[in-house]
Amino acid sequence: MAEIVCIIGNKGGTGKTTLSHMLCQGMGLLGQRSICVLTDTHREPLDPEGRRYLVADARTREALGKVVDKIRSLSGWLGVIDGGGNRTEMDRKLYGLANLVLLPFRDSHEDIRTVIQDLEAFPRAWAIPSQWPTNPWQQEAAQKAIRERLGKYADRILPPIYTLSASKLLLQAQIPDKLPTPLGNACRALAYQVLDMLEVACEAPPVEEIEEAAEIEIKGEAPPTAAEGFAPAGAPSPTRH
Ligand SMILES: Nc1ncnc2c1ncn2[C@@H]1O[C@H](COP(=O)(O)OP(=O)(O)OP(=O)(O)O)[C@@H](O)[C@H]1O
Ligand SMILES: [Mg+2]
Numbered sequence: 001m002a003e004i005v006c007i008i009g010n011k012g013g014t015g016k017t018t019l020s021h022m023l024c025q026g027m028g029l030l031g032q033r034s035i036c037v038l039t040d041t042h043r044e045p046l047d048p049e050g051r052r053y054l055v056a057d058a059r060t061r062e063a064l065g066k067v068v069d070k071i072r073s074l075s076g077w078l079g080v081i082d083g084g085g086n087r088t089e090m091d092r093k094l095y096g097l098a099n100l101v102l103l104p105f106r107d108s109h110e111d112i113r114t115v116i117q118d119l120e121a122f123p124r125a126w127a128i129p130s131q132w133p134t135n136p137w138q139q140e141a142a143q144k145a146i147r148e149r150l151g152k153y154a155d156r157i158l159p160p161i162y163t164l165s166a167s168k169l170l171l172q173a174q175i176p177d178k179l180p181t182p183l184g185n186a187c188r189a190l191a192y193q194v195l196d197m198l199e200v201a202c203e204a205p206p207v208e209e210i211e212e213a214a215e216i217e218i219k220g221e222a223p224p225t226a227a228e229g230f231a232p233a234g235a236p237s238p239t240r241h
Contacts, residue, residue: 012085015130026191028052040084132160
């Protein structure tokens with residue numbers, strides 16, 4: 001059976017969509033098949049061309065049911081469901097069907113207050129610091145805020161996803177032919193962490209040397225085999241694995 005990861009949380013703008021796509025891209029870089037599932041009715045589906053994963057549009061309740069059933073039937077696949085802020089009912093539903101739940105939060109009191117509520121509401125969920133500062137002074141202040149305000153949940157906080165300007169490239173309707181190496185490395189590391197938590201065996205990801213390969217070439221690479229019902233028009237024909 002496939003695994004389903006849901007990235008949710010009540011606060012908007014925490015990085016749910018970015019992390020969903022980074023995770024799927026990282027899965028592709030690690031040779032794993034994944035599908036990024038859009039549920040946010042305020043957003044449009046992104047073009048799958050050039051991505052190392054499929055995208056699915058599940059913005060209606062009916063479509064979500066179908067997509068989840070389909071993912072469940074695909075052994076070895078990972079479905080990553082991108083939630084939307086301020087949707088408590090949807091978050092509960094997604095929490096109920098996920099094997100792993102991630103709650104991104106940024107370095108702000110408001111985000112921390114909200115993630116505390118979500119950690120209480122969703123006892124199996126993990127908090128993941130998102131858009132985390134890289135400047136040492138800001139980082140120390142952010143870590144201090146975690147220690148002081150989230151200390152009770154210390155064993156449910158994952159390593160941070162640092163601020164990375166290139167991450168926005170994955171949210172473009174169409175991604176560029178080449179993606180920067182630091183983005184690839186961050187995507188791989190996130191995917192490896194998630195596979196580890198799901199207890200899916202995978203070799204440790206190689207870290208690309210920035211000096212040697214400034215960018216990751218993805219153009220011309222075959223995307224993962226499409227799964228029936230997920231591939232938008234023009235995508236490769238579906239095959240069951
Ligand atoms: N690691 C990161 N580094 C830099 N910018 C980031 C990072 N993660 C997210 N962002 C930026 O923060 C903004 C919000 O991110 P995103 O859209 O992923 O959040 P969201 O939780 O999906 O928001 P919403 O609640 O509206 O769905 C975007 O402009 C995105 O590019
Ligand atoms: Mg979003």
